Amino acid sequence: MTRLYLAANAANAWVLVLILLGAFASQFLDNTPPCPLCVMQRIAMLLAAIGPCLVLLRARKAPLQAGDIATGAGMLVLASLVGAAISTRQILLHILPGDPGFGPPVLGYHIYTWALLVFVGNLLSGGLQLAGLFWFQPNTAVFPGGARLTAMAVSAMLVANILSVTAEAGFAWKLPDNPTVYLLFQRG
Amino acid sequence: MIYAALMLAALLALIAFWRDSRTAMPLFLLALLATALAFAADVTDPLSISL
Numbered sequence: 487m488t489r490l491y492l493a494a495n496a497a498n499a500w501v502l503v504l505i506l507l508g509a510f511a512s513q514f515l516d517n518t519p520p521c522p523l524c525v526m527q528r529i530a531m532l533l534a535a536i537g538p539c540l541v542l543l544r545a546r547k548a549p550l551q552a553g554d555i556a557t558g559a560g561m562l563v564l565a566s567l568v569g570a571a572i573s574t575r576q577i578l579l580h581i582l583p584g585d586p587g588f589g590p591p592v593l594g595y596h597i598y599t600w601a602l603l604v605f606v607g608n609l610l611s612g613g614l615q616l617a618g619l620f621w622f623q624p625n626t627a628v629f630p631g632g633a634r635l636t637a638m639a640v641s642a643m644l645v646a647n648i649l650s651v652t653a654e655a656g657f658a659w660k661l662p663d664n665p666t667v668y669l670l671f672q673r674g
Numbered sequence: 675m676i677y678a679a680l681m682l683a684a685l686l687a688l689i690a691f692w693r694d695s696r697t698a699m700p701l702f703l704l705a706l707l708a709t710a711l712a713f714a715a716d717v718t719d720p721l722s723i724s725l
Binding site: 525536652 | 675676677678680681682684685687688689691692694699702705706709710712713716717
């Protein structure tokens with residue numbers, strides 16, 4: 487059971503990292519700087535990824551306990567609720583017929599629609615992990631192999647997003663509503 | 675800048691969890707609450723609706 491929890495949390499964190507990498511690919515390949523709501527969804531996704539990271543990091547130092555899993559799942563659920571609210575708002579802003587939406591669609595849906603599906607998936611993951619604690623027995627022999635690598639990947643995504651949003655906003659306190667350029671590199 | 679600050683708080687929370695610091699959970703909750711407040715400001719300010 488411990489192995490299953492570790493694998494599930496590692497998979498959860500890596501899926502979020504890969505989705506954020508995909509968002510970066512869309513940002514630079516299609517040259518569409520993310521809007522404020524897009525950036526807030528990225529922040530919620532990164533905060534959600536910290537939950538699974540916590541479970542992996544705790545298991546690296548001591549046998550995994552039910553409390554560690556519950557804490558990680560709680561963090562995942564809280565961040566995903568905030569993220570789902572942001573995605574839902576952005577979907578509703580573009581719900582009128584004829585509205586092209588923000589940014590190019592990916593596989594038929596806009597990124598914020600995919601983001602809502604990801605946040606709902608996170609909520610499902612958190613719920614299943616909490617319900618599964620009914621059968622959980624601590625196992626002293628299992629330690630995660632890639633805990634540091636996973637935490638480093640999430641940290642790298644945080645640093646990359648900090649640099650990206652700083653380039654986009656420049657020295658302004660808030661992002662423009664409909665950004666088209668990177669203000670830090672804008673002259674005049 | 676505000677979004678960079680939010681992500682910096684999230685990064686500090688992750689580092690604090692890594693180091694088993696007692697400040698980790700308060701930092702995480704602070705970053706989450708600040709994100710929720712930034713979203714609430716976006717919702718309640720009609721001039722800052724994202725297109």
